[in-house]
Amino acid sequence: MKAMDDLDNINNMPEGLDPLVWEHFCMTRRVKVENEQKVKQKAAGLMEMVAFLRRRVEEDEQVQQDIDKAFRELVLLQEEKVKFQLNLTIQILLKQGQVELENFQLLMEYSDAILINKNIIEDLNSVIRTQGQKKIASMMESKDVHKGIFQIEWDHKKMEMEMEDLNQKAWDIQMLFFSRERQKYLTEPNYDTMIAIQIGIMEQTIAVLDKTHKKNVENCKKLLKKLGRFSNQKDIANYTLSCNLREELVAVSERKDICNALGTTLTCEKIAKERYENMMQQQKLINISKKQAEQISILQAEVERLRMKTFPALVPM
Template identity: 40%
Template sequence: VKVKSVILAEMQMFLQRRMEEDEHSAQYINNLSQELNNLREVKAQLQLNLMVQLVLKQGQVEVQSSDFTPDYSNSILLHKGVVEDLNSTIQLLGERKVASMVECKDFRKKIVQVEWECQKMLMQMDDLRNKIRDILKLRITKQAQMYLREANYEGQMNADIMGMERSIEGQEKFHSKVIEKKKNIIKELEKQISQMKREMKVIDRQLKEQHISVSERQNIQEMITTVKSDEDARTRFKDLLQHNKLMELSRSQSEDIEILRNELERQRMKTFPILAEAEQYAYN
C-alpha cells in the first residue's frame, strides 16, 4: 500500500507537472498567436499605408489641387476596370434613356400625324359640302341641257353649225348687196353735194357782186338823196327786197347742204357696223 501510495503520489506530481507544462505551453501558444496577430496587423498597415509613386495620365486623376501641391489624404486609388465598368453602366443607362426619349418622340409624332390627318379629313368634308352646295345651286344652260338630252349631240351641233354657216353666207350676200346700194347712194349724195357746192360758190359770187352793187348804189343814193328822194326810196326798197331774196336763197341752200351732209354721215354710220359684222363673221 505504501508503495502504491508512493507511486500514486509520483503520478500525481507527474500529472501536476504535465498540467503546468500544458498551461505553460498554452500560454506560450497564446503569446505566439498574439504576436502573430500583431505582426499581421503591422503587415496590413504597412501594405495599406505604403507611399508608392504612380505615374498617371492626365484625366485619370480627379483630385482638386490647391496651389501646386494636391492633397491626396482623402483620395482612393481604384482600378481602371472599376471605372470602365462604371462608365459602361452609365453609358448603357444613357442609351436606354435616349431610346426611351426617341420612343416618346416617335409616339408624339404619330399623335401629331393622326391629328393632322383628322384635320385634313375635316377640311375635305367641308370642301365636299361646299362642292355639293355649288352643284345644287348650279344653273344648267340650254346648251348643257341639250348635251344631256340629245343622244347624238355632235351631229346636232354639226347640223346647227352648217345652218349657221348657210345663214352667214346669206347674210354676207345680202350685206354685199346692201353695201353696193349704200355705195351708190353715197355716190349720188356726193354728186349732189358737189353740185350744191358749185351752186353755193356761184351764189356766194353773186352775193358778193350784189353786195358790191348795193354798196355802189348806196353811195350813189347818198349823193343824190337831196334831188330824188322818192326815186331813192323806191330803189332802196327794191334793193332791200332783192337782198332779202338772195339771203333767203343762200340760207335755204345752206340748210339743204347741211341736210345732205347729215344724210351722208348717217348713211356712213349705217354702213360701218355692217362691214364690221361681216368681217367678224369672216374671221369666225
C-alpha cells in the first residue's frame, strides 16, 4: 500500500485537475486495488482448499480400499473358521500296516477295510516284483530274438543282392571285348618286362633304320649330283647340236644362194639327195634327244624310288 500512497501524492496530480476529483479518483483506485488483492487472496485460499480436498479424497479412497481388504480378509477368516470347525481329523494309534484301496481312490469310509501286517504286503510285493522282472526279461529276450531274426533276414537279402550284383558283373566281364594287348596284359606275368624288351628292340630297329636312311640319303644326294652333271652335259650337247644344226642350215641357205647366184641348176636328184640327208640328220638328232629324255625320266624315277625306299617303316610287333 506504500506504493499507492506514493501514487496518491498530490504531486502526481495532473495540472488543471480539481483536487476533489483527484481525491475521488485516488479513492476509487485504492478500492479497486484492494479488491484485486482480496480476489488474489481468495483465489489462493481456494487453491489451498482444493488441494486439501484432493488430499482428503485420496486418503478417503485409500482408507476405503483398506476397509474393503480387511473386510475380505475377515470373510476368508470366517470361512476358514467354519471349515476347521467341520470334518475334523482324529489320529488313532494303530499297529503299523499298509492301506491298499481298489482303483487307487482315496475314500474316507473304512467300513470294509482289513488291517494286514506290513511284512505280508512287502513279501507279496517282492514276489510280484520278481515275477514282473522275469516277465520283462522274457519279453526282452523275445524282443532280442525277433530282432536277431530280422537282422538275419536282412543280411540274407543283402547277400542275395550282392550275389546278383556279382553275377551281373561277371556276365559283363565275360561279354567285354578284349584285344590281344589286353589279353597279353592279363595272361603275361611279366608284361612290363616284355613291353620294355619290345621298346628296346624297336629303338634298336629305329636306330638301324635311321642309319640306313641317312646312308641312302647320302647315296641319293650323290646320285642326284651325278645326274645333275650328266643332265648338264646332255644340255650342253643338245645346245651344241642345235648350234651345229643352225650353222648347217645357214650353210645350206648360203649354198642355195650361191647356186642361185651362179645360175647353175641343180638336178632333181641332187636336190632330193640333199633334202634326204638333211632329213636323216634331223631325224638322228630327234632320236638322240628322245633317248636322252627317256634316260633322264628313268633316272628321275629311280631317284624317286630310292628316296621312297629309304623312308623308315615301323612294323607292329
